[in-house]
Amino acid sequence: MxxxxxxxxxxxxxxxxxxxxxxxxxxxxxxxxxxxxxLGEGGRIRRLTNDEGGVIVERLETFDDKARTYSYSILRAPFPVTGYLSTIAVHQDPDAAWSRVDWSGTFTPDGIADDEAIALFHTIYSDGLAALRRTLAP
Incomplete structure (x- = not known):
């Protein structure tokens, strides 16, 4: 893993x-x-379409509004992994006016090396967090 x-x-x-x-x-x-x-199945399944038309289907596994975190698994996607579980969490930074967002994942590479799968998802998470920064920019 x-x-x-x-x-x-x-x-x-x-x-x-x-x-x-x-x-x-x-x-x-x-x-x-x-x-x-x-959304489907009462909000527990999301069907995402990427900007190239690819479809990703994910299931909400855990949700904690108070702790500001949720985890989800992938049911169907064009990624070379199995057993994917990801968590996104928003934390209070020591400076109360700031936040820290962590996006993490565990998965088993399927047909590619561990380092290739890690690089793929690390890039997705890093690019996503950079987009979040741009969205929240004043």
């Missing part, structure tokens, strides 16, 4: 960040390469 985590500090209070990213259906609001998200 492989794992990776990307983090970012933002000059925004954690409640404001969570208001933007805490909904399981909010990726299109801050992630430009996911323009479409459709």
């Amino acid at each position: 492989a794992t990776t985590t990307a983090s970012i500090r933002l000059p925004v209070p954690p409640d404001r960040v969570w208001q933007l990213i805490g909904g399981f259906d909010t990726l299109p609001d801050w992630l430009p390469y996911i323009p479409t998200s459709e």
Whole structure:
């Protein structure tokens, strides 16, 4: 099993960040390469369409509004991994006006080396967090 985590500090209070990213259906609001998200099964399944038309289907596994975190698994995607579980969390930074966002994942590479799978998801997470920074920029 492989794992990776990307983090970012933002000059925004954690409640404001969570208001933007805490909904399981909010990726299109801050992630430009996911323009479409459709919820199913009472909000526990999301069907994402990327900017190239690819489809990713994910299941909400855990959600904690108070702790500002949720985890999800991939049911169907064009990624060369199995057993994917990801968590996104918004934390209070020591400076109360700032937040830290962590996006992490564990997965088993399928047909590629661990370091290739790690690089793939680390890039996705890092690019996503950079997009979050741009969305929240004043």
